[in-house]
Amino acid sequence: MASDNFEEQRVSAATFLVEVDGVEIGRFAEISGLEVSVETEEIQEGGQNSFVHKVPGRMTWPNITLKRGITQNDSLIKWLQESSGEQFAANKNKLKRSTAAVTLIGPAGKRLRAWEFDGAFPIKWTGPNFSVDSTDMAMEQLEISHHGFRVKDIA
Numbered sequence: 001m002a003s004d005n006f007e008e009q010r011v012s013a014a015t016f017l018v019e020v021d022g023v024e025i026g027r028f029a030e031i032s033g034l035e036v037s038v039e040t041e042e043i044q045e046g047g048q049n050s051f052v053h054k055v056p057g058r059m060t061w062p063n064i065t066l067k068r069g070i071t072q073n074d075s076l077i078k079w080l081q082e083s084s085g086e087q088f089a090a091n092k093n094k095l096k097r098s099t100a101a102v103t104l105i106g107p108a109g110k111r112l113r114a115w116e117f118d119g120a121f122p123i124k125w126t127g128p129n130f131s132v133d134s135t136d137m138a139m140e141q142l143e144i145s146h147h148g149f150r151v152k153d154i155a
Helices: 075-082 085-090
Strands: 016-020 023-027 030-032 037-043 053-060 064-069 098-105 111-126 139-145 149-152
Touching: 023 075, 075 085, 075 111, 075 139
Parallel strands: none
Antiparallel strands: 016 023, 016 098, 030 064, 037 053, 064 139, 098 111, 111 139, 111 149
8 A cells, every 4th residue: 555645744735836837936825726626417318217317527627826925026927928918919829828836845845746737827917905004915816727737746
């Protein structure tokens, strides 16, 4: 029986990093949208009245949302600019899709598990809200569209 990497570690969901095309773009305070839903189709069989057959249908993947405190690194906004506006038009309206990955890091700094997103591109960036009365940390948020994810091998 294979040993589980998680047996002797208390794994926190708060320690993770994000990479795009193999390049680390940062660590984030929050990542949401790591989910998949499978629609079902119902097939009614003639003469079978005690149940309806359910078969798997289309899979749907919500957008991934990354949140972090503002940094001096502009990688998120640059990635958005490459896939929209003037830079998108300069590339003859061809979208460069990327492979993005979210990696869970254990207490000893070891990579424990990763989820890799295919066909990823940013669709929305949100900057901080400003108020003279606020003591909240200035946050930025990036929303990413993708074609689905898979668990990535950690070697």
